[in-house]
Amino acid sequence: MNKNEVFCIVQNTFKNIFNDNDMVVTYSTNSDELENWDSLNHIKLMSAIEKEFNIKFALGELIELKNVEAIVNLIINEKLE
């Protein structure tokens, strides 16, 4: 799976969790920018991503991921090797 494929799946997961199909998700999208990206939605998001890619995030990793690029990079570099 290449970076763009991972990004597309992450993008769709955001749309599902935030219940907004028109939502624009880019690599630079971050938690400061998205009003609804709070602790509850973050855990929902990370849990959905874990399920989607069949991976597990450590608690430390999970709470540090605050933008889309960091999420995609972690999946590509450490979780899908």
Next chain:
Amino acid sequence: MSSKIIYEQQGVTDDEAEIVSLSKNDFERVKVGEVIAEVETSKALIEVEANNDGYIKYNTSLNETIKVGDLIATIGESREELNEYSNNSNKDLVKENLKEKSISAKTLKIAKSLAISVDTLKEQKIYTVEEINAYIKGNNAEKKSNLNENFLAKFNKVSPSKNKLSEIDNLKISQSKTLPCSCSIIIEEFDIESFSKINNLYFDNMFPVIAEIISQELKTFKNLNGFFHNRKKYFYEEINIGFTIDTNDYLQVPVVHNCEKYNKDEIQNLFFELLKASIQEKITLSQISKPTFVISDLSSVGNCFFHTPLLAPNTSAILGLAIDKKAFRLVLTLTYDHQMSSGKEALLFLEAIRFKLLNGA
């Protein structure tokens, strides 16, 4: 005349409970409203009160499991009456069934005035004034209930989930046992983003800092970490801080147990672990058990001015947080049990939190 105390349905699912305490001895004097026993269902501890003045005789024993409809105790006007009752109850029942009963003159008079036939009286086994009064009352209640049903039939109805009904039952029981009262303070010029950066908080969630401050303060404000029961104050030794999660169906309250032993960074890790377990539906019973103090934060939903949260079972206080990011405002609302604490103490507690938030914990 003796009166009976029957165990009634307490929750949606529980039809049995365990007797965990009997506060009187057999043949001891009791007053109406006095607690005579405590029963424990799967969800709550329930006080059973005397329904009459008199002398008590238990029909159950400690640690016995009872079912809905079981007789817990009998209250009689005198010890002799109770003795007679317990010695002869079986004999009396047999006699009562064999005895041919006659309708009293007064009962007949009431029946006539209400156009109730003698056949109906016999059919319904109505012989005394008390019985005909109960029959009239029952008929009226039935008519009223039919009216209600006809009225309600016009509406669409939805049954809440079992979990929601259980939440409602628990909250109803805890509100009925307490004297809930609320007190708020407003912290102006509160910038949550800067606050989060300084305190290394993730996603602007204030729970770790607030929980750390509260754990320290509850050592002083002991009245806010306990519960009121049977005219006495009970204090928890441990500080277990719960936080509310709205699952879109019902409220779940995961708990950071012994919160006073952790610093805010450790509390933050525990918070996220519990949140993850809740979202993934992997939370265990022990992780949602025994909160002694609860924090409810509506900030993530929107710019709420304030809300007055309801007390959780066996707690004496709950703190509501409301952050308005745009107005740079934080509102802290404490709902407390007035049996345990007072408005003055609640306000001093909130002021202590304000001081530590603004000056560092």
